[in-house]
Amino acid sequence: MNHKKTLLITALAIPVLFFQYCNKKDTATDTKTVSEIDLPATPYNYNVTFPQHIAQALPQQDNTPATNPITNDGATLGRVLFYDKSLSINNTIACASCHKQSEGFSDNAIKSLGFAGGTTPRHSMNVLNVRFYRSGRMFWDERAATLEEQVLQPIQNDVEMGMTLPALVTKLSAKTYYPDLFKNAFGTTEVTTDRISKALAQFVRSIVTYQAKYDRVKQGLETFTAQEAQGEQLFLTAGPAACGGCHRPPMFLTSNPAAPFTLLDPADRGINNEGRFKSGSLRNISSVSSLFHNGSVPSLAAMLASNIPAHGVPPQNRAPILAFMQTLNDATIATDVKFSNPFR
Numbered sequence: 438m439n440h441k442k443t444l445l446i447t448a449l450a451i452p453v454l455f456f457q458y459c460n461k462k463d464t465a466t467d468t469k470t471v472s473e474i475d476l477p478a479t480p481y482n483y484n485v486t487f488p489q490h491i492a493q494a495l496p497q498q499d500n501t502p503a504t505n506p507i508t509n510d511g512a513t514l515g516r517v518l519f520y521d522k523s524l525s526i527n528n529t530i531a532c533a534s535c536h537k538q539s540e541g542f543s544d545n546a547i548k549s550l551g552f553a554g555g556t557t558p559r560h561s562m563n564v565l566n567v568r569f570y571r572s573g574r575m576f577w578d579e580r581a582a583t584l585e586e587q588v589l590q591p592i593q594n595d596v597e598m599g600m601t602l603p604a605l606v607t608k609l610s611a612k613t614y615y616p617d618l619f620k621n622a623f624g625t626t627e628v629t630t631d632r633i634s635k636a637l638a639q640f641v642r643s644i645v646t647y648q649a650k651y652d653r654v655k656q657g658l659e660t661f662t663a664q665e666a667q668g669e670q671l672f673l674t675a676g677p678a679a680c681g682g683c684h685r686p687p688m689f690l691t692s693n694p695a696a697p698f699t700l701l702d703p704a705d706r707g708i709n710n711e712g713r714f715k716s717g718s719l720r721n722i723s724s725v726s727s728l729f730h731n732g733s734v735p736s737l738a739a740m741l742a743s744n745i746p747a748h749g750v751p752p753q754n755r756a757p758i759l760a761f762m763q764t765l766n767d768a769t770i771a772t773d774v775k776f777s778n779p780f781r
């Protein structure tokens with residue numbers, strides 16, 4: 438190529454490059470994408486101070502690893518990921534599609550709908566107070582050893598979200614709203630599987646109920662009715678196997694589920710195929726309409742009147758236990774903006 442030609446090409450290229458540069462500066466599309474999410478200038482507080490009766494249980498029950506403490510920026514990123522349908526291959530399903538804030542972070546459907554119209558084999562679990570499950574094992578059959586491990590599984594599940602992790606990293610890296618969120622949470626804009634897992638786990642761990650009537654009573658701010666007080670006693674002590682022996686206060690989780698429930702579901706044998714299942718927190722459970730791992734029990738009242746081992750109770754005990762369990766409902770969880778959908 439002779440010198441003249443090079444000059445000519447350069448001369449022609451300058452306006453083209455300039456035009457492209459100007460086009461890049463035109464941020465119309467960027468602005469639109471960023472405004473799809475609604476986040477506060479200062480992040481919400483995800484490290485609240487729990488009342489004494491909960492704070493004192495935390496050290497023995499907390500499954501937060503030293504490598505992933507909750508930070509406000511980490512949980513904020515986790516919140517966006519939790520509600521982002523981009524986590525599914527066809528942009529139709531987010532974590533929140535099956536863990537709905539309005540349903541105590543469970544699903545009102547017996548089986549949840551995945552990205553291609555398939556349904557999950559089990560009922561969605563509520564994700565309340567999972568931080569207090571000491572062993573940290575997740576799912577009805579405890580197949581995930583930690584929450585950090587668990588949160589990546591629905592993304593790759595054939596029924597739920599249908600993605601691969603490398604494809605997800607590429608996809609999220611291309612979004613305009615993630616670089617800043619990753620930078621705030623982890624120091625640099627880099628999107629990695631490990632960071633996605635940590636942020637989702639931080640958000641899920643931050644979803645804790647501590648503002649129910651039960652909590653006000655334990656703080657001496659309110660009192661139980663006579664029926665609720667009787668229900669608490671029955672819950673903690675009645676029967677050959679008291680409810681509270683398994684579903685332990687203050688979060689009403691089973692830390693070591695021992696009892697088989699073979700009567701309920703001979704087709705699904707749960708943990709190690711032994712007929713055992715984990716139970717999530719019973720707080721806010723009276724607002725969930727399908728109970729147990731297969732969602733087969735339509736309500737608490739139906740459960741108490743059933744013949745499910747350890748769960749059917751004599752008629753005179755039903756109303757008091759029900760009244761007590763309703764005191765475990767924390768209504769703030771369904772409306773708290775820091776747990777809500779940030780996408781407009």
Ligand code: HEC
Pocket residue numbers: 519524530531532533534535536549550551552557558559560561562563564567574575576577578584587588589591592596597598637641715716717
């Ligand atoms: C298509 C529905 C669906 C989607 C999407 C989904 N989940 Fe779930 N989730 C379920 C079901 C069903 C279970 C119970 C499955 C089992 O135990 O076999 C579950 C269980 C869990 C648990 C276990 C709770 C416990 O106490 O052991 C956590 C935590 C959880 N999901 C978080 C998430 C997160 C985070 C996402 C998004 C990355 C997500 N889920 C996406 C349906 C879904």
Ligand code: HEC
Pocket residue numbers: 563672678679680681682683684691694695696698701713714715716717719722727728729730731737740747748749750758
């Ligand atoms: C021996 C331990 C044990 C005892 C006693 C027990 N439970 Fe359970 N409970 C479990 C386990 C384990 C599950 C999950 C079983 C499943 O899904 O198949 C469960 C499930 C539940 C559920 C449904 C949870 C959900 O997320 O769908 C409720 C509600 C419940 N129990 C309340 C009670 C009440 C009330 C009592 C007392 C009358 C009681 N339990 C006694 C271990 C126990």
